Amino acid sequence: MSVTSQSDATFAAVDLGATSGRVITGLAGPxxxxxxxxHRFANTPVRLPDGLRWDVLALYQGILDGLRSAARSGPIASIGIDTWAVDYGLLDADGALLGLPFHYRDSRNGRAAEQVLAVCGAQELYAVGGLQHLPFNTVFQLAAHRTSAQWGSARxxxxxxxxLTNWLTGSVGAExxxxxxxxxxxxxxxxWSDELIGRLGLERSWFPPLREPGESAGTLLPHVAEYTGLPAGTPVTAVASHDTASAVAAVPATEPGFAYVSCGTWSLAGLELAAPVLTEESRAANFTNERGVDGTVRxxxxxxxxxxxxxxxxxxxxRGDAPGLAELLAxxxxxxxxxxVIDPDDEAFLAPGDMPSRIDAHLVRTGQVPPDGPGGYVRCVLESLALAHRRTLRQAAALAGRELSRIHLVGGGSRNELLCQWTADATGLPVTAGPAEATALGNILLQARAHGLAGDLVSMRQLVARTQELRHYTPQGDRRAWDGAAARLAPG
Known part of the structure; x- marks a missing residue:
């Protein structure tokens, strides 16, 4: 029988991904x-006449129902929320939401990037923000939004x-x-960059005070406490609200020189640094410098x-032909x-739609023969992702002046043994796979730390390594075959 220590506590993590949301409780202690x-619920975008939107009201109801389930499981010390990045809602002067938030895969964003770059060049944007150029970055989405009727009412x-934190607590902040x-x-x-905000004609007052992971984000509003059954005054803690940042906080690294791949809908492959890399070479290679926990840089x-x-x-x-995942992997x-092999970063693959046909078009365009069955497509995708992991991590190490010793592959993709093994084979580095629930673990750990039940980042990672199931993969096979496949993807 498990005995709970006096120093343990239970926290609720709200973890929203691109296709589903979950509320997870975590029992954490030294x-x-x-x-x-x-509780788990669907995250189903809605295509409206003006574009692809997130059904954020359904997501919020899923969160409330999940917190209600969490309350039935016992006392909850606090709540933390993590989601994907870049997307936003605009609020009016009364704090009301002005329409459902746009989805980052909506087609409006590419056109707006040109407008922003005409005012602030790519070099200037990178020198300040250090972000990878992606057509859906918030700065470009805002430029697309400004022609709407909602814009004039936004505050x-x-x-x-x-x-979502605002709806739970009434507080306003930006993690x-x-x-x-x-x-x-x-x-x-x-x-916040007052210079860029001003140059782009945005209102500085729109951008709330910043919060660090671990700071208080308020307490539940009375009507939220009543619906969920949680006590009035239950704290909401700012965690690393970008899901990748929470996942990286839970990477079970116990040695220096590690790289990580947070693999889910996206593969986020990179290093943890003490300072951003804002060189022209880094911009040309399209690397991003995002904030991590305790001032680190992802x-x-x-x-x-x-x-x-x-x-x-x-x-x-x-099409009525849906083999199970285990059958596909076999x-x-x-x-x-x-x-x-394909380049996973080809923009043709960004939007929802018939992916096998787009893979066929990419292969024909690059002088290759499309696969003749689902297994061939899956092998093409997984080998191509392993090659992309190799290319990205080698470039990151070179640009940051780092030597790599191991790759930690976390997130849902860590359950895919083929991807893990092929990442080790492609890179020539050992791969530690897991935890699959790194994002939720990072969310819980940051709440626990805010309540004095977890230590610094090193200690949190050591706790993950001691308590979570991990698998280890060593490089196998003929490296020359991977080199040859990588050469087929090389520019030019």
């Missing part, structure tokens, strides 16, 4: 870290986790790890990730190695 999923911009993904944050100063690049596989599976399901393991 030698304990266990998770229990208490506050809240990123998605800050918006720093997510703020750093907007393109309007000064990566060196660790503050120096990384976004790779399209398991989105490619999930969109293939969704397309096959719509078929991929039998398929011919390196029969076809």
């Amino acid at each position: 030698e304990r870290l266990t998770l229990t999923e208490v 506050t911009m809240l990123l998605i986790p800050d918006l 720093i790890t997510n703020a750093s993904t907007t393109g309007l944050f000064d990566a060196s100063a660790g503050a 120096y990384l690049r976004n790779i399209m990730g398991m989105w490619l596989l999930e969109e293939c599976r969704r397309t096959w399901g719509l 078929s991929a393991a039998r398929a011919r190695p390196f029969a076809a």
Whole structure:
């Protein structure tokens, strides 16, 4: 029988991903870290006449229902929220939301990037914000939004986790790890960039005070406490609200020189640094400098990730041909190695739709033959992701002047043994896989630390390494085959 220590406490993590949301309770203490999923709900975007939107009201109801389930499990010390980055809601003078937030995959964003770059060049944006150029960065989304009727009524911009926190507590703030993904944050100063905000004609008053992970974000509003059954005054703690930042905080690294891949819908591959890398070489290589816990920098690049596989599976399901994941992976393991490779970062793969057909078009365009069955597509996707991990981590190490000793692959992708092994084979580095629930663990640990039940970042990672199931992969096979496949993806 498990006995709970007087120094243990239970925290609730709200973890929203691109396709689903969850409320997870975590029992945390100096030698304990266990998770229990208490509620899961769909995150289904809605295509309206003016574009693709997040159904944030349904997400909020899912959160409330999840917190209600959490309350039935016992006392909750606090609540923390993490989500994806860059997307936001605009509030009017009364604090009311002006329409459902746009989805980062909406097609409006590419056109707006040109408008921003005409005012602030790419070099200037990078020298201040240090962000990878992605068409959906918040700075570009805001430029697309300003032609709407809502714009004139807007008084506050809240990123998605800050918006949901506002609805729970009534407080207004901007958690720093997510703020750093907007393109309007000064990566060196660790503050909003008044210069960029002014140059782009935005109102400085729209951007709330910044919060660090671990700071109080208020307490539950009375009507929220009543609905959920949680006590009035239950704290809400600002965690690393960008899900990748929470995941990196839970990387079980016990040695220097580690790299990480946080693998889910996206693969976020990079290093943890003490300071941003804002060189022209870094900009040209399209690396991002996002804020981590305790002033660290997540120096990384976004790779399209398991989105490619999930969109293939969704397309096959719509056609009535939906083999299970285990069957697909077994078929991929039998398929011919390196029969076809793609660049996962091709923008053709960004939008929802028929992914196998887009992979076919990419392969034909690059002089390759499309796969002849689902196993071939899955092998193509996973080998291509392993090659993208290799390319990204080698570039990051070179640009940051670091030597790499090990890769920690966390998130849902860590359950995929083929991807883990092929990442080790492609890079020539050992891979430690897990925890799969790194984001929720990071969320819980940062709440626990705020309540005095966890130590510094090193101690938190050591706790993860002691308490979570990990798997280890060593490089195997002929490295020359991976070198040859990588050469097929090289520019030019």
